[in-house]
Amino acid sequence: MKKIALTVVMGLTGFMAMPFSANAEVQSLRGSLEINDDSKSITAAKPMSQRGGFERSYKLQPPMIPHSIEKDKITLKTNTCMRCHSAENYEKEEAPKVGDSHFIAADGKTLETLSSRRYFCSQCHAPQNDAQELVENTFKGAK
C-alpha cells in the first residue's frame, strides 16, 4: 500500500514537472519576452538589387526580380514592367526580354501582345528583400 502511494506521488510529480522543463526549451518567435512586453523592433528589409539577376533554384523557376518594383504598376491600362522588358525595348534598356511563352494564349495560339494569363508579372516573378531568416533554413536550390 505504502509502495503504491509512493509510486503515485512520484508519477504525479514527474508528470507535473514535465511541462515546466519543456517550457524552458521552447521559445516563440517573439523570444522570451513577457506577453505584455513590446516586441523587439525589426530592421526593415530593403529590396535587393543585383546586377545579372539571381540564380534560379530549379530549372523552370520564374526568374526572381533583382531590383525594387516599388514604383512599378501593373494595371488594366498599363504595365510598366514592359517599359524595359518588352520585345521592343529590351535591347535598348539592356533588360531580359519577356519569354516567348508569355505570348501563348490558353488555346495554344500565339498572340501579338502579352497573353492575359501572363500579364501580371508579379504573380510569378517576385522581388527579393535582404531580410534575415526568422528560423534557420537549410534550403539549397537544385543543381
Added chain:
Amino acid sequence: MFAKSAVTLLLVGIVVGVAGWGGFNWAMEATNTESFCISCHEMEENVFQELQETVHFTNRTGVRATCPDCHVPRDWKHKVVRKIKASSELYHKLMGTIDTPEKFEENRLEMAMREWERMKSTDSRECRNCHKFASMDLEKQQSRSADRHDPHYWDAIDGLSPSKTCIDCHKGIAHSLPEGWEDAVANNPVLSTGE
C-alpha cells in the same frame, strides 16, 4: 487748388494700385494651392488619389510636392501665361468634359500628352526647381539609376546641355499612365526621342 487735387489723385492712385496689384497676386496665389486644385472632384477623385501612392507625396525625408509645384511655373511671367491658359479648364468644368472617372480615362492620354509636351518644351523646368543633374550624388543612387543619369550628369558638370530632359524618361511618376501612351509618345514630333 490744382496741386491739392493732383496730390489726392496720386494718393488714391497709389492705394488703388497697391490694393489692385496685391489683390491680383493674392488671387493668383490662392488658386495655386493643393486645396484649391482638389476642390474640384475631377482632380480629387482621379489624379490626387494616384499622387498619394507615389514618392512625391510621402517619402523618407518628409518633403512633399503638391499640384502647383509641378504644374505651375514659379516665376511670375510664366506663371501668368500658364494661368491664362488654364482658364480653358473653367469652360470644361462647366461642360463636364471629365466629370466622371470614365470620361477622365477617355481624355487622359490627351491631357497627359499636353502636360508632357509642356514639360519637354521647357526642359522640365518645374522638375528642376528641386532636381538638378549637377546636384545628384550618383554614388548614392541605385546602380540602375546611376547608369542612366551618368552621361547627363557629366554633361551638366561640363556646362553642356544634356541630351535628355527629366520628362523623357520619368513619365507616369505621379499619376497613372494612359493606355497606349508609348505609341502616342513615339509618334509625337515633340516628345519622340528618336530611339
